Amino acid sequence: MQMVAVRYESRQGACPRNLRLRRAAMRYVLTHHFDPDFEQRRLRPKNREDGSVDQFDLGYVQNVAAGQLLAEWTPLAPGENAPDEAIVSENTAFPHGEGCKVDPDNPLRLLAAVNGHVARIDGRITVRETLAIGRDIDFHTGNIVALGDVIIGGDVRSGFTVMGRHVTVTGLVLAARVRAMGNVTCNGGIQGGGKATLRAGRSLRARFCENAVLHAAQNILIDGSAMHCRLFAGEKLAVKGRLAGGEAYCGEAVYVGEQLGGGGQSQTRILLGYDPERIHKDQHIKAGLRQALLDVEACRVDIGRGGEAAKECSALLAQGEQRVEAFRRQLKRLWESPAATRRFSSCRVIVPGRIGANVEISIGEAHSVIPEDTRDAVVRYQDGEIVVEHPALRK
Known part of the structure; x- marks a missing residue:
């Protein structure tokens, strides 16, 4: 001036x-x-x-x-x-x-x-808005937490976390955590080692996945195979290759292109018609309830033996019984909402290829073990029962 x-x-x-x-x-x-x-x-x-x-x-x-x-x-x-x-x-x-x-x-x-x-x-x-990291996520970068989009040029190594609006991983996701408010894309695939958890606020896509837990509010698409995973898809799940072992929870439909099940002695379970996130919460609450019941029973045994330990366990018993009732109330509230279930009649499991051994499919309360070597089939709900029809895809 x-x-x-x-x-x-x-x-x-x-x-x-x-x-x-x-x-x-x-x-x-x-x-x-x-x-x-x-x-x-x-x-x-x-x-x-x-x-x-x-x-x-x-x-x-x-x-x-x-x-x-x-x-x-x-x-x-x-x-x-x-x-x-x-x-x-x-x-x-x-x-x-x-x-x-x-x-x-x-x-x-x-x-x-x-x-x-x-x-x-x-x-x-x-x-x-986009954070591009041209290397692995490891001890050189630490965990990545971003408000915008994240693009990882390498692998996400075991024990690390990546969070962002939309997350794309060029390499592998190992025993790590990936979470996005929008979409998650894993171009290199997922080798979870039983410890990987991926969660997408919209949809999730991966080249393949092994021994991992995947959550998507909308759809999950696996371009190759999904082996021994727990999959929670709010709407649709599609596996172009093989889906074997583990569990899949889906709100509407499951598509498996080549083979469903047949992974040795391991079972493949599919449940449709319920909100998958409610199923996940249900499992978490029931695990807590089981532990609380075990604690209550242990306290009762100690009280029955008498002595000084019985006095200490009296207070612990009351606390344990309160925890049991709290878990039961949580379960009741979880399933009271009308949105807890979907229309079972619209649910489908579509397999143009082959259904192998140890495949269990549930739609609502209906349950069935599908015969081994069933081919080109669609599994659906009708009048309270599971029915299998052919062909899988109608022209």
Whole structure:
């Protein structure tokens, strides 16, 4: 801002020509509300409150939500010195790139325009909706938690977590956790080792999956085979290759292109017609109920023996009985909603290929063990029973 000569006039006439007021140039300092010098190559494990170190949490990204304050210009008083290395200017235009906007109510404030991660790139404040990581998720990156989309260029290693709006993994997902508000895509497949859990707020797609738990509010699509998994699909499940071992819970329909079941001595169970997430919660509550009943029975045995242990177990018995009743109330509330079940008559299991041994299919309360070597069949519900018809797909 330049020196300004101000000329005053009045109703009586102009001021004398030599009467001028000079105003000093106003200076502003730029304050960042994130770490502008953040570098991922300088990541360090986070300290826990108990003094230990979390090797999985390195703080890989600086997340911001739309509308969040990123930076602001603060005026300096005349004669005031700015902090060392601060950005000082007479011009209040923000050095910003994509994903940012000037606050319409205050031009001295810069806000995030989208959900994403913020950084200073080439001197400009930038918010990007997509976080692209061109390597494995391991101890070099730590867990990834992002508000925007996430693209992983390598594998997600065992023990690590990736969370984002939509998540795409180019490599394998091992014994890890992946969660997305939208879609999850696993181009390399899933080798869960019995410990992988993937959850999609919309749909989930994988090249193949083994020994993993998959949840999708809408659809699950497996391009190859699904072996010994627990699959929860809110609407439809499609496996182009083989579905063998484990359990599948689906709201509407299951399609298996090549073979259903036949995985040695292991059983393949399919349940349709119920909300899969309610089934999952039901299993969790029943597991807690079983443990509570065992604890109550153990307390009763100790009380029956008498002695000092009996006195201690009296209080534990009361607590255990309260837990049992709490679990039973949870089960009752879980299935009271009318949305707990679907229309059984619209449910289908479609297998254009072969059905192998040890396949059990339930639709609602109806249950059936499908004969081995059944081919080109559709399994559906009719008048309270399971029926098998041919062909699987009608032209």
